Amino acid sequence: MTIYLFIEQIINGLIIGSTYALIGSGIALIYGTMRVLNLAHGEFYMLGGYFVFYLAVTMGLAPWIAIPTAVFGAFLLGMAIQRTTIHFLFGREGWMFSTIAATLGLSIFLQNAALLLFGEQFQTVPYYVSGVVELGQVRIPAQRILIFAVSMATIGVMTYVLKYTRLGWAIRATSQDRDAAAVVGIPAERIYMITFGIAAALGAIAAAMLAPIYSINPWSGLPILLKGFVVVILGGLGSFPGAIAGGLILGVVEAVGVQVTSSEWRDVISFGLMIAVIWWRPWGLFGQKPS
Amino acid sequence: MPEAPMLQVENLDVFYGSYQVLWDVSLDVTNGEVVAVLGPNGSGKSTVLKAIMGLVPIRAGRVIFEGSDLTRVPTHEMVAHGISMVLERRRLFTNMTVRENILLGAYHKSVASQTKDRLEWVESLFPILAERRDQIAGKMSGGEQQMVAIARSLMSKPRLLLMDEPYLGLAPKIVDQIVQIIRKINGEGIAVLFNEQNVKLSFGVSNQGYLLEGGRMVLSGTGDEMMNSDVVRRVYLGV
Amino acid sequence: MFQPLTPFKWLGILGAIIVMLLLPMVTQDTYLLHVLILAMVFGIFASAWNFVTGFAGLKTFGHHAFFALGAYGSALIGINLGLSAWLTIWLGGLIAALAGLFIGLPILRIRSMPHVAIVTLGFAEIVRITLSNLTDITRGELGLWGIPVFDGFTVPGLGEVVFSPADKVPYYYLAFALLLLSVGVITALMRSKTGLSLIAMRDGEDAAESLGINLTRQKLQVFVVSSFLVGVAGAFYAHYITILTPAAVAGVDLMILIIAMVLVGGLGTLSGPLVGALVLTILVEFLRDLDTFRMLVYGAIIILSVMFLPKGLVTLGRRWKRPPDAAATEAE
Numbered sequence: 001m002t003i004y005l006f007i008e009q010i011i012n013g014l015i016i017g018s019t020y021a022l023i024g025s026g027i028a029l030i031y032g033t034m035r036v037l038n039l040a041h042g043e044f045y046m047l048g049g050y051f052v053f054y055l056a057v058t059m060g061l062a063p064w065i066a067i068p069t070a071v072f073g074a075f076l077l078g079m080a081i082q083r084t085t086i087h088f089l090f091g092r093e094g095w096m097f098s099t100i101a102a103t104l105g106l107s108i109f110l111q112n113a114a115l116l117l118f119g120e121q122f123q124t125v126p127y128y129v130s131g132v133v134e135l136g137q138v139r140i141p142a143q144r145i146l147i148f149a150v151s152m153a154t155i156g157v158m159t160y161v162l163k164y165t166r167l168g169w170a171i172r173a174t175s176q177d178r179d180a181a182a183v184v185g186i187p188a189e190r191i192y193m194i195t196f197g198i199a200a201a202l203g204a205i206a207a208a209m210l211a212p213i214y215s216i217n218p219w220s221g222l223p224i225l226l227k228g229f230v231v232v233i234l235g236g237l238g239s240f241p242g243a244i245a246g247g248l249i250l251g252v253v254e255a256v257g258v259q260v261t262s263s264e265w266r267d268v269i270s271f272g273l274m275i276a277v278i279w280w281r282p283w284g285l286f287g288q289k290p291s
Numbered sequence: 292m293p294e295a296p297m298l299q300v301e302n303l304d305v306f307y308g309s310y311q312v313l314w315d316v317s318l319d320v321t322n323g324e325v326v327a328v329l330g331p332n333g334s335g336k337s338t339v340l341k342a343i344m345g346l347v348p349i350r351a352g353r354v355i356f357e358g359s360d361l362t363r364v365p366t367h368e369m370v371a372h373g374i375s376m377v378l379e380r381r382r383l384f385t386n387m388t389v390r391e392n393i394l395l396g397a398y399h400k401s402v403a404s405q406t407k408d409r410l411e412w413v414e415s416l417f418p419i420l421a422e423r424r425d426q427i428a429g430k431m432s433g434g435e436q437q438m439v440a441i442a443r444s445l446m447s448k449p450r451l452l453l454m455d456e457p458y459l460g461l462a463p464k465i466v467d468q469i470v471q472i473i474r475k476i477n478g479e480g481i482a483v484l485f486n487e488q489n490v491k492l493s494f495g496v497s498n499q500g501y502l503l504e505g506g507r508m509v510l511s512g513t514g515d516e517m518m519n520s521d522v523v524r525r526v527y528l529g530v
Numbered sequence: 531m532f533q534p535l536t537p538f539k540w541l542g543i544l545g546a547i548i549v550m551l552l553l554p555m556v557t558q559d560t561y562l563l564h565v566l567i568l569a570m571v572f573g574i575f576a577s578a579w580n581f582v583t584g585f586a587g588l589k590t591f592g593h594h595a596f597f598a599l600g601a602y603g604s605a606l607i608g609i610n611l612g613l614s615a616w617l618t619i620w621l622g623g624l625i626a627a628l629a630g631l632f633i634g635l636p637i638l639r640i641r642s643m644p645h646v647a648i649v650t651l652g653f654a655e656i657v658r659i660t661l662s663n664l665t666d667i668t669r670g671e672l673g674l675w676g677i678p679v680f681d682g683f684t685v686p687g688l689g690e691v692v693f694s695p696a697d698k699v700p701y702y703y704l705a706f707a708l709l710l711l712s713v714g715v716i717t718a719l720m721r722s723k724t725g726l727s728l729i730a731m732r733d734g735e736d737a738a739e740s741l742g743i744n745l746t747r748q749k750l751q752v753f754v755v756s757s758f759l760v761g762v763a764g765a766f767y768a769h770y771i772t773i774l775t776p777a778a779v780a781g782v783d784l785m786i787l788i789i790a791m792v793l794v795g796g797l798g799t800l801s802g803p804l805v806g807a808l809v810l811t812i813l814v815e816f817l818r819d820l821d822t823f824r825m826l827v828y829g830a831i832i833i834l835s836v837m838f839l840p841k842g843l844v845t846l847g848r849r850w851k852r853p854p855d856a857a858a859t860e861a862e
Contacts, residue, residue, distance in 0.1 A: 031644065056319075074494070083838065085833060092840070095841070096644075097583075097589050099645070100647055101793060101836050102832065102837065104786065104789065104832060104834060105790075107835040109829025109833065110829075112822070112823070112825045112829060169394075172384065172604065173398075176386060177382050180378055180382040182443075183444075184399070184443065184446075185367050185401075185447065186367055186398055187365070187367045215669075220672070226651065226691065231646040232648075265659075267659050272656065275633075275823060278636050
């Protein structure tokens with residue numbers, strides 16, 4: 001293997017890693033705000049993919065209309081799911097377990113609902129942009145550059161929202177202390193609903209960007225959920241910046257690992273990495289043990 | 292005819308699950324007054340304030356503030372009605388800066404438009420917080436944190452401030468400062484309802500008090516009346 | 531829950547055992563017995579999962595890994611070394627128990643429930659992918675076949691006992707024996723000092739710790755015993771069904787099935803997992819014609835049972851007798 005091919009693989013790892021970061025940051029956002037581990041998060045990705053497929057391929061809308069519409073659809077779906085399930089479990093006796101179990105049930109429910117609604121054939125979406133970008137001897141398809149650009153821009157916008165907007169402050173305050181937030185006038189219930197919506201939207205953006213290179217199918221949620229879990233374990237569960245770093249690291253580790261072994265061992269590598277991190281640094285590479 | 296009290300708490304019953312913690316608790320706060328709810332550990336004095344604020348559900352009874360019934364008003368709407376609260380042990384947003392914490396006190400839409408004026412007012416009350424504005428709240432000392440918590444609760448310019456154990460875990464010197472601050476707040480025309488375990492501390496600042504024992508209101512009166520009461524002696528000294 | 535049983539309850543348990551023992555004498559219907567055998571295998575799995583999750587408070591979501599390790603371990607030893615299934619099912623259990631020890635150690639270092647859920651789920655995926663990738667040994671998703679059945683034997687006075695697909699009765703009794711053994715082990719452990727400290731843990735981890743109870747050792751013990759029992763159940767399944775695929779025994783769908791059973795029956799109760807296993811296994815059979823809806827229904831069952839039946843079916847009677855508790859609040 002030439003050095004250029006190796007560099008290409010690393011860059012590809014970063015590109016795929018940027019979408020892992022989107023998935024992981026959605027999981028981290030929900031966990032950070034509500035302490036709910038959302039096992040249905042992969043289904044937001046899967047359904048987001050179908051939304052894009054139906055809007056962009058079946059209805060033939062331009063990607064720049066189809067993708068935002070699909071993302072908004074996922075946002076509404078995320079809010080609806082929170083309001084109809086998690087909302088009623090949250091704060092009840094044993095809610096930490098019951099929410100995990102309920103989201104697992106939701107995951108399998110949505111997966112099979114998708115199977116019934118959309119069928120079992122694998123779908124794909126044409127490339128949004130064509131062409132190849134060449135940097136010396138390193139060649140990267142423009143589509144992949146776009147994936148990276150959109151993922152990073154989304155993360156940038158989210159970071160800005162969390163840091164500087166009224167909504168972001170409310171999310172951060174609620175995640176740190178729900179009662180204190182309520183006392184200053186922040187409606188925690190609504191913040192939880194919106195947080196779920198945002199996380200679902202982040203999943204849908206990842207799905208929209210990966211749709212042209214990976215297939216859309218009813219089973220695509222679970223593998224991506226597990227990737228997201230690896231990301232949040234690497235970055236520290238509940239940490240938004242940690243999830244971004246975790247996503248990029250995972251992407252690169254996988255790319256290198258696949259070079260060393262073969263692609264069918266990709267997931268074993270990432271889960272192995274996760275278990276090693278749990279052993280070595282249970283609160284993530286950057287996180288601290290919560291007091 | 293005397294003016295109706297600004298806050299009337301009538302016959303509260305409060306449960307945690309199936310476990311009753313308050314029985315038929317009533318109290319009044321008159322405009323501009325400082326009122327103490329006194330009681331030993333586990334008497335339910337924190338629960339009284341939390342129930343008023345809507346942080347714990349009220350099974351029976353009413354909370355009337357300035358003539359309107361706030362019994363079922365959710366916590367996050369209370370600031371809009373003119374009631375604010377300093378929670379027990381400060382409860383700051385510890386990862387955020389002092390300034391961010393204070394600004395969040397004016398989050399509610401009803402007060403958000405006056406954020407700038409309120410910030411000036413609050414920082415004039417606590418000049419040190421303007422100096423420390425960029426410090427991470429969680430890294431401050433207990434006394435400083437209590438100041439941030441009070442500043443945050445004042446951002447909505449409440450007419451009534453609830454303070455849950457404002458002296459808890461603070462050094463005696465700091466406690467004196469907090470007493471001064473409560474006087475200062477009261478001087479701005481804000482009524483204060485706080486709870487405290489220590490009899491002397493309670494009446495250092497308040498003019499009216501209630502004694503809670505085992506979830507029931509057993510006595511009320513002025514500071515002097517309470518200090519010399521046999522009931523207070525019995526509850527605290529077991530005499 | 532682990533107080534001495536009342537005579538009435540003893541009678542109930544004895545009655546259930548007698549009914550189960552006599553059933554094959556009333557009917558030898560292959561299909562009915564097959565459904566009951568599966569219900570018993572799932573009953574062992576569900577009881578063992580409930581043992582860690584409901585009693586020891588370790589919320590794992592990857593126990594299907596141990597089922598698969600027991601199944602493949604026993605089957606592969608049987609195929610490659612020619613050992614009898616009577617021996618290999620215990621070896622399968624041991625393999626699962628070793629894996630339980632391996633994964634139990636890191637997750638016990640942290641008490642955080644979501645970490646435990648994630649790591650166990652990830653571990654099970656490692657097992658599934660590995661079984662699927664090692665095609666030279668396991669034949670991957672094509673399926674491992676040629677798994678030896680249990681050797682027959684002669685019982686004096688009863689005649690020869692043969693394990694064959696045509697006659698389910700020997701399997702039925704073997705599954706029942708394994709079920710009794712598993713429930714017996716779990717009950718015995720719960721009544722021992724380990725069990726007492728587990729209950730203390732569940733009621734307040736910090737309180738238990740302040741009493742000087744070493745939580746980690748007990749939890750690890752429970753985790754390993756539970757992995758062993760699930761492994762044995764998997765091994766029995768392998769020699770009963772005689773064909774294995776990674777998707778069937780190591781896929782997350784199996785775990786979901788078990789979770790649904792325990793939640794429906796009642797998490798943290800002794801009889802709940804068994805009731806749930808019986809009810810849902812029979813329900814699956816009703817849904818056979820609607821195969822595409824099967825997992826949809828399971829998903830819905832899990833959601834609905836955590837929302838509307840948080841303590842499971844077996845506590846319904848108790849709840850009707852007592853006035854329901856007021857909604858739990860965030861008491862401090």
